[in-house]
Amino acid sequence: MILIAIIIGCIIGAIIGINIPTIPYTYSGYLAIAIVAALDSVFGGITSTLKKNFDMKIFISGFFVNAILAMALTYLGEKLNVDIYLAAVIVFVGRMFNNLGTIRRYYVEKITTRKIIAKAEATIKEANEENK
Amino acid sequence: MNKEKITMATVVGIVCILLVSVMFAQFRTVEETDIEGIEVAREEELRTMIASWKAKYEETSQKVQETNKKINEYQEKAESVEETANLLNEELAQTNMLVGKTDVTGEGIIVHLSDNENKQIEEKDLLYLINELRLAGAEAISINDKRIVNMTEIVSVNETILINTERVTAPYTVKAIGNQKYLSSALSLKNSGYIDIYTSLGKTISMSVEKNIKILAYNSGNNLMKFKYVKEAK
Numbered sequence: 001m002i003l004i005a006i007i008i009g010c011i012i013g014a015i016i017g018i019n020i021p022t023i024p025y026t027y028s029g030y031l032a033i034a035i036v037a038a039l040d041s042v043f044g045g046i047t048s049t050l051k052k053n054f055d056m057k058i059f060i061s062g063f064f065v066n067a068i069l070a071m072a073l074t075y076l077g078e079k080l081n082v083d084i085y086l087a088a089v090i091v092f093v094g095r096m097f098n099n100l101g102t103i104r105r106y107y108v109e110k111i112t113t114r115k116i117i118a119k120a121e122a123t124i125k126e127a128n129e130e131n132k
Numbered sequence: 133m134n135k136e137k138i139t140m141a142t143v144v145g146i147v148c149i150l151l152v153s154v155m156f157a158q159f160r161t162v163e164e165t166d167i168e169g170i171e172v173a174r175e176e177e178l179r180t181m182i183a184s185w186k187a188k189y190e191e192t193s194q195k196v197q198e199t200n201k202k203i204n205e206y207q208e209k210a211e212s213v214e215e216t217a218n219l220l221n222e223e224l225a226q227t228n229m230l231v232g233k234t235d236v237t238g239e240g241i242i243v244h245l246s247d248n249e250n251k252q253i254e255e256k257d258l259l260y261l262i263n264e265l266r267l268a269g270a271e272a273i274s275i276n277d278k279r280i281v282n283m284t285e286i287v288s289v290n291e292t293i294l295i296n297t298e299r300v301t302a303p304y305t306v307k308a309i310g311n312q313k314y315l316s317s318a319l320s321l322k323n324s325g326y327i328d329i330y331t332s333l334g335k336t337i338s339m340s341v342e343k344n345i346k347i348l349a350y351n352s353g354n355n356l357m358k359f360k361y362v363k364e365a366k
Binding site for chain 1: 137138139140141142143144145146147148149150151152153154155156157158159160161162164165175176
């Protein structure tokens with residue numbers, strides 16, 4: 001059900017994104033950093049789902065607050081003439097890689113365990129037949 | 133459990149819509165913007181450049197305006213100078229005509245006076261004739277091409293007539309430029325007119341009306357036109 005919601009959301013979002021007017025180039029930097037922050041939140045959410053400690057409130061608040069904070073920091077950096085958005089990108093992308101690593105490890109472990117279990121079951125079956 | 137799942141699905145769907153729409157918008161923005169040109173110079177630099185160019189443009193346009201103003205002023209001045217020059221020239225021409233420094237032409241009359249066996253023309257006759265002509269509105273007069281100006285004298289010295297201190301002998305040709313009708317009628321009044329009076333005295337006088345009379349400028353060698361004693365009163 002959640003998968004269906006994700007797919008439908010992606011399709012509707014794509015349609016909306018193609019049809020809304022383009023954002024001026026001046027603001028596209030803020031939008032890019034907001035997208036990175038949101039993607040980080042999404043991957044964090046996936047990781048927490050896999051770890052079975054997914055909390056909707058934390059996910060939603062992280063999704064919006066991180067994006068807004070990243071935009072605000074970028075704005076501040078522009079005012080201070082310091083490229084703070086670079087720091088935000090590093091942090092968010094680093095966390096994204098961490099989360100991706102966690103997800104990858106989870107699935108690899110899952111597949112390996114399944115194989116081991118299958119092997120074990122097969123040996124048990126063989127043993128049982130021999131015993132008969 | 134089911135209700136919780138539905139809320140979660142909607143929330144996740146909304147989040148997906150938001151994220152993907154913003155992402156696509158950003159993709160389009162990035163695609164449509166000429167990044168290569170802009171990324172060479174950073175946005176801030178571009179802004180400052182625009183500001184400086186604007187300032188320069190404003191400065192230059194101000195200068196242009198000032199220069200145009202100056203040009204206009206000069207032009208006006210030049211025009212006024214030209215105007216005054218024209219006015220002065222006109223005035224000068226008129227004054228020259230008035231004092232008789234230029235050759236003039238126009239309609240008028242020519243009076244011929246000549247001696248006969250009995251009577252000679254005297255300087256008084258000429259003076260009277262000139263007076264009559266001036267009364268009739270003659271604007272320029274000459275006797276035997278001696279221009280009559282405001283300082284002209286007509287005197288008789290030892291039976292010879294001097295005009296502008298130069299000798300003049302009979303026959304006398306008096307040219308006058310002015311209204312033909314006034315001039316001719318003033319001279320040819322019945323009985324009381326100049327011609328009638330003098331012909332009755334036995335003098336030979338004839339008058340002709342001409343369309344185009346040329347009267348020469350005052351050109352006496354004597355400096356009648358120069359003032360030694362007269363100064364402009366203030």
